[in-house]
Amino acid sequence: MTMTEVTKDPTTALDGAPEIQYTIPGMKLADGAQVVKNLQERLNALTDLHLTLKHVHWNVVGPNFIGVHEMIDPQVDAVREMADSVAERIAAMGGSPVGTPGHLVSQRSWEDYSIGRAGTTEHLGALDLVYQGVIADYRAAIESVGEIDPITEDMLIDHSTDLEQFHWFVRAHLENAGGQVSSAGATSEVQAAAQAGDKRFGV
Structure with a gap:
């Protein structure tokens, strides 16, 4: 068995990362690079999530x-294990998983979690919105890699x-x-936290 040969026009898996x-x-090398790109995006999200x-x-x-x-x-603990499995899959596919804080901040499309010390319902309202984003992006990644790599x-x-x-x-x-979910329709963590903590909802 031999590894896939490098083409004359090697594909860059990530902006600023080695080909x-x-x-x-x-x-195909280009398909592998596309899967690596998707996986790095999941690694960023999982690192941020845990x-x-x-x-x-x-x-x-x-x-x-x-x-x-x-x-x-x-x-x-479970999300950390997911991040580890994603990183190892990137390495197995010939990529170099990047787990540094600076890379995460530069590559992510979302802001830091915005709730500090707060009640349980406020935090859970904000987490509802966080999980919505992570899960929606995961489903998009599944669809993207589905025809390329069934293992991933x-x-x-x-x-x-999970x-x-x-x-x-x-x-x-x-x-x-x-x-009814108290945080439904919120478009920011602050709004979701406020809605979840609204006693008028009656949860």
Whole structure:
């Protein structure tokens, strides 16, 4: 078995990153580079997510503190494992996973999590919005790599299963008996936190 040969016009996997010189046997170099690009974007999101979750774990206060505090840590651990599996997949495909803070900040399309010390419902309202973004981007990545690399697709599907369950755990705290979610329709973390903390909602 031989590695995929380098073409005369090697593809750059990431802006500012070295060109990939090989990829998975049987896969075109350009396809491998595209999958690596998608995976690096997922690695950025997962790294940001597990740091954000830990921030929430440290900063929740008020009623239901211990339940939410203890609910978050297993999510942190699971998301860190997802990030590790994504990084190792990038390396297996001939890429160089980048996990530095500076790279994350320069490449991400979102701002830092904006809620500091706050009540459990406020943080969960903001996390509802965070998970919406992560999951939507994961689904787009699954669709993008699906016809190129079923192995990566399977990994991302497995991750999505857990991420969507974690999102459900968050939303269950925000949902009333009629199925309404207090943070629904919010377009910012601050707005989602404010809506979730609104006692008029009656959760």
